[in-house]
Amino acid sequence: MKITRLFRYQTILGLLSPIVAVLLAFVVGGLIILVFIKSFVFTPAAFVKLQEMGLPGAVLESLQALKGREFENQSAFEKDVRSAIGDRSYQLYGSVIAGQTRIRENPLQVYNAIFKAALSNRDGWGNVLYRATPLIFTGLAVALAFQCGLFNIGGEGQMVMGGFAITWIGFTFVKLPAFLLIPLCIMGGAVVGGMWAAIPGYLKARRGVHEVVTTIMLNWIAVAFTQYLTMAYKPKDSWIPHTHQIAESARLARIAEYLNAAGIDFPKSNLLNTAVLLAIGTVIFAAFLLKRTKLGYEIRAVGLNPPAAECAGISVARNTVLAMAISGAMAGLAGVNQVMGYKYRFRYGVFEGLGFDGIGVAFIGRNSPFGVVVAALLFGILDHGGLAIDVSTRVPREIVLVLKAAILIFVVVSGEITKRLIKSIQKRQEVEP
């Protein structure tokens, strides 16, 4: 009875705390928008107000020249108002004038713009899914390693190494038909990503080196190495640092083609491609692996209590290396979406940051495969919706990064608070007779 009640608390709090965390992050983002984003408009009403406040006639007179003008930021406002009314008057009345003409951006409108662009039509949904796809791979990678008690922050490196392998296979074996080349590319990405992640796994298992530092270092090694390779495989006539294009037969079909063939209206330009199906498959595979196989059981046992696992005859070293390798393989698959589904060649720019975002996705998703999907969709909404606010509001789209950071911080903090709360509930129940 008691245990079921505790379990219920755990489930409810576990679901509730990330939601609260996301809401809090939006509040913080809203405050930043309120504080930073302001413009100044000289409306007739503002003039009336200024007159009522007793501004000298001469100053009001000189301000008339600015009637109807709109200034996007403080410095533009200051420059023109200062030149209109003179330095001395500006020192005296500048803040009063600013106070009456200032307009702030409504954060709710900004959020509305983000969600509307992302979710109000099929094109938006498609783009959200397209942007979520690589994050599902890199997020799963972190989540899976975490189940083994490993913090793999090397997703970025494993992803670019895998991504380059995919590209290399794609532009090298151009003669192969699609049904061979596509699986070969996918395998190549997974194997190379897995091998890159096995290095820190091995160093942890055999040398006791903490994987966080080695994976950070391997990230930058991978980035530098693939930059070198990119230059080595650059088309001769190109000034852009990118490789040759992959063969037509290595390219994935756009989802739009299938939907249009089925008579469903969906824009052809939408980038959503079949890599999303691989992502869904990988989620199911990860969930199955962890919960239904011997290997998954061993991985989780090592993650929960390494000495106990060792005593039970589970090799900590072997599972550490394996978990890292599987994790890296998943990160390596992100290139399937970025290269085979979108860019058709390797360029670091199309990968940059996806590995790091994956860490956020994993933690927001509480390191469970299905949680990762939800979190990846959230990031996909922010990423795609962020593009829209540049156009429709005065808020720079970098507010999305601030939101992501705030979500991340609130999620880890609320996770800790939840853990403590459950512990105290548990203690109280033990005391009760």
Added chain:
Amino acid sequence: MDTALAILASSIRLAIPYTLAGLGGTYSERSGVVNIGLEGMMLTGAFTAVAVTNASGRPWLGLAAAIVAGMLLGLIHAAVCVTFKADQIVSGLALIIFAAGITVFCAWLLYNRTQIQVEAYLRVPVLHKIPVFKELFSQIPPLVFLTAAIVVASHFIIFKTVFGLRLRSVGEHPQAADTLGISVAKMRYTGVIISGALSGLAGAYLSLEHAHYFVKGISAGRGFIGLASMIFGKWTPFGTAGAGMLFGFGEALKPYLPKVVPSQFIDMIPYVLTILVLASAIGRATPPAAVGVPYVKE
């Protein structure tokens, strides 16, 4: 000879951000808190320095503001990691993402662009009027001397003072320190905030002295090389400075190397060396015993 001198001067200039960030990491990790957010603190410092310098016309004020900005991020990191005992790596990562966002966000708002020139250069009040020093500072910026002083002072602080002993003790064995009446939380807050101050300073150096401008993502992984310097320097100030110099030297060599050595392989050196020392392939680096573990009072 001229080339050798030029390389030396250039490696010193390049070593400064690594050394300062690495020192910051040292304070934080010696107190038991992993800080991968150095990169973000540096970036925020770089932006704040330029923004305040241009608004006030006083570069030293910009420098101070950069330090304060770094400390503020340090305060957030400490609150998340020490008070709430949340994951230190995730918190550091969040700081990096936050910094990448807020700097560009503010750059767009204030200047409508993401590359901002510095309008006033750092000048040492009296010394800059003397020709000899003017010549010297044109090759080796004044902040280099400040950094050298900080390195020596840090060695003294960490290894020769009561504060340093306490800082190290909460990083090695917080329970023991706690039973002796040392506040683990206070020491860790201090360590992390100092690390923010030093990373902010590193960022200010980068934008005010090194590049003379701020640009989106100007820190470009230097915070991570700072982390590498700290590890390669075995969590000691002199070691960190030495490692910073070594990595700076590698970077300074780049333009003089024959074409057969791709520059990307030079870029890898700090990271490869770090992995090698950690794996005890060369030397041996052991982190503070309690680093990364939140302290929970029994």
